[in-house]
Amino acid sequence: MGVIPWVSWYALRRYSAYPLGSMAEAVTNSFFGVVRAGIVIALWHARPGLGGYDTADAVTYSFLTQSLIGPVQIFGGMELAQRIRSGDVAIDLHRPVNLQAWWLADDVGRAVSTLALRGLPPMLVGGLFFTMRLPGPGEAAAFTVSVALAVLLSFALRYLITLSQFWTHDERGVQAVTLVLSLFLSGMIVPLVAFPEPLGALARALPCSGLIQVPADVFLGRRAGGALLSGLAFQAGWAAALLAAGGLLTRAAERRLEAQGG
Template structure:
């Protein structure tokens, strides 16, 4: 456990060194947040309330979404896939840790820094300059738990996308398809509550809403919060178990590059 704690700290320190990249990403988030808020607030403002969202709720949805997108690393990463392609993953597998949980610990450290550098500032900006609803004090611990589960679900999906390289050698096609679809399926484009009923029901059986829409719903107190958290917890546990199973099978059955 001490090793995983150090890996989490290393992940925090690693991403805190890229300050210019963080500021550039933050500026991009704010600019796109302004565009999204202008569009959605105009659409909702004319009707007053749409699917439980008024203008203030739209503000929270937009600015939380802009921050959570970076917090959960929605667009994915390719570090593990690159190490599998090069064969360097063999070194990682020989180290005295479980690779899945080692990478998860490092990702938690990254998420911790991103929480401070990419999630909190857009929310503060939105709360200062636009209508913004704040939840009850009892909701904050639930929101924090929801964020943790959201990052866990995201990590599980990212790990599986990278682990597919054990079999495919090049996973860029799968990652491209994921990047195209995840924006809509996780509720980043528009709130899932705006979707037709059948689409909401279909998405409820997938892990995608857990990454963006679920934390926002918990913050806005839309729907039963414990039901939302239970949905996230189920997918977080299921994906971590699937990650473990996938890695175990890959180690036993697959020959990586380099022998």
């Protein structure tokens, strides 16, 4: 397992190699944060207190979700998909490291790089032009833990989707459907607290809500005490279950590759 920290370190360096490209993406995220903030201000003025949020909460939520797009890779897949498609995954399976552990380490490096280069600018832009709600030290620490769990959960979901390519031969159809669902069910488009019931309750019970909605609520101070612990446990529980499923699917994929390739 000693190689795993090195995988994360080199992934961090690789994904940080083009800071200007990352900054361009940060500018784009910030621009859409401003657009979304204008929309939610109009919506919350029309329906004050929607979902228990005030206008400052809703604006903060808009910029915070733009900051989290990169770390939780809400729009993206995995480089592993290309390696499965090309057959290079056979090399990965012969490494003295579990396939899932290797790519998790790579994804951690990617997430740290993306958070550093793309996460802060949207929040700075939001604070510059709008009234936003900022967390206290305790809430900031809890938010850090929640974001780490969101990254883990995101990887677990994307890894399962990517491995489906061993059976479908092309994961892009599954990826497209999952993308549409995750955009709505994570809270990326609209906070899940604004969903009508029972749709809101169902969305909050699904793992996608742990990608955006739970970290955002922690940041906004809407989870404290038992609610905070239950939110973090929700993320950790889904991540553990999906990682376990990923481990089982990895072994099944290895057997399939051996059966097809000899």
